Amino acid sequence: MTDPSTGAARSYGDRDPDALARRAGARANPDRDQHFLVDDRVLDRIPTYLPAGADTSHLLEIGGGAGALTDRLLAAVGAGGDDEGRVTVIERDGTFAAFLREEFAAAVDDGSLAVVEGDALEVTLPPFTACVSNLPYGVSSEVAFRLLPEKRPLVLMFQAEFAERMVASAGEPEYGRLSVSAQHYADVEIAEHVPKEAFDPQPAVESAVVRCIPRDPDYAVDDEAFFLRFVKALFTQRRKTVRNAIRNTAHISGLDAPEAVVDAADEDLLRRRPGSLEPAAFAELAAIARDHGSPTEA
Structure with a gap:
């Protein structure tokens, strides 16, 4: 042209x-x-x-x-x-x-x-x-x-x-x-x-x-907004175990029942720290948190 x-x-x-x-x-x-x-x-x-x-x-x-x-x-x-x-x-x-x-x-x-x-x-x-x-x-x-x-x-x-x-x-x-x-x-x-x-x-x-x-991730996420909020929450406690991070960040992730999440999660995951978890592990934990933690909407 x-x-x-x-x-x-x-x-x-x-x-x-x-x-x-x-x-x-x-x-x-x-x-x-x-x-x-x-x-x-x-x-x-x-x-x-x-x-x-x-x-x-x-x-x-x-x-x-x-x-x-x-x-x-x-x-x-x-x-x-x-x-x-x-x-x-x-x-x-x-x-x-x-x-x-x-x-x-x-x-x-x-x-x-x-x-x-x-x-x-x-x-x-x-x-x-x-x-x-x-x-x-x-x-x-x-x-x-x-x-x-x-x-x-x-x-x-x-x-x-x-x-x-x-x-x-x-x-x-x-x-x-x-x-x-x-x-x-x-x-x-x-x-x-x-x-x-x-x-x-x-x-x-x-x-x-x-x-x-x-590309699509190799794991399933039913509630993307909650998944990202949950990841954000846990990384504010990156030096803590996942168990304590879940307990300490309920005000960020919006969980009403963090102890119920801890009780339902795999012990091996709870002993680790957020910085060692692959994205798929965060997705697994987020799904448990959705099912057991009674999260409130952001």
């Missing part, structure tokens, strides 16, 4: 991130949780971390900024071509939302790009097929757990420490509520560690790209 104003073929995927920032006329503001990825090599690699065969007909980006990753995503969906897909960007900063519409006006005009100005925790998400984003780190947990239940492939940039917790296995020091909750929805892996020098302005921490491939 050609640009009707110039007759030239539209091209995406090679815009210089520094030049984009200059054209935007505004620098990223770390006080607003803005750290723009400016390393071309990392930007080029990020879309390739989508799983093979992933549906890229409608990609979602959260936190578009000056558009360096947006440019790569438009290339990934073939914007301007015969079999083009779409990209939707959610950007809460009005200055950058306006710039994205101006910079990628041709894509907006032909329907390849939609720019939604608003908070990603509040706006209605479009029916996307995959999400690729450099997330604002201050709300990365909240955004991730808004996206994970959608059961779509995700490629997301996080603080490295957060990413390590997402992928940790039972028994590892980083393993916790985040690990169990994320892995409940998807196979989660770190695709790449990213140094702070890849950003402008540089954050205080290292970063990592995480790939989440949705």
Whole structure:
């Protein structure tokens, strides 16, 4: 497809991130949780971390900024071509939302790009097929757990420490509520560690790209909200035995009869500590808690 104003073929995927920032006329503001990825090599690699065969007909980006990753995503969906897909960007900063519409006006005009100005925790998400984003780190947990239940492939940039917790296995020091909750929805892996020098302005921490491939867990959960609340409760007492954690966190999990849960649970599980339990063991305990603990609704 050609640009009707110039007759030239539209091209995406090679815009210089520094030049984009200059054209935007505004620098990223770390006080607003803005750290723009400016390393071309990392930007080029990020879309390739989508799983093979992933549906890229409608990609979602959260936190578009000056558009360096947006440019790569438009290339990934073939914007301007015969079999083009779409990209939707959610950007809460009005200055950058306006710039994205101006910079990628041709894509907006032909329907390849939609720019939604608003908070990603509040706006209605479009029916996307995959999400690729450099997330604002201050709300990365909240955004991730808004996206994970959608059961779509995700490629997301996080603080490295957060990413390590997402992928940790039972028994590892980083393993916790985040690990169990994320892995409940998807196979989660770190695709790449990213140094702070890849950003402008540089954050205080290292970063990592995480790939989440949705799948159903190998255990049954009848009440997902209670399961996640129960996991959260037990990990507030991670150094206690499971027996004592159940007793001490009834106010968090909402159990009216924690002793009944303890009486019904397997003794081997009760002797262990939350950090040693696989997600399936949490599911087993949560089911017992639902059946015997008379939980109240959150």
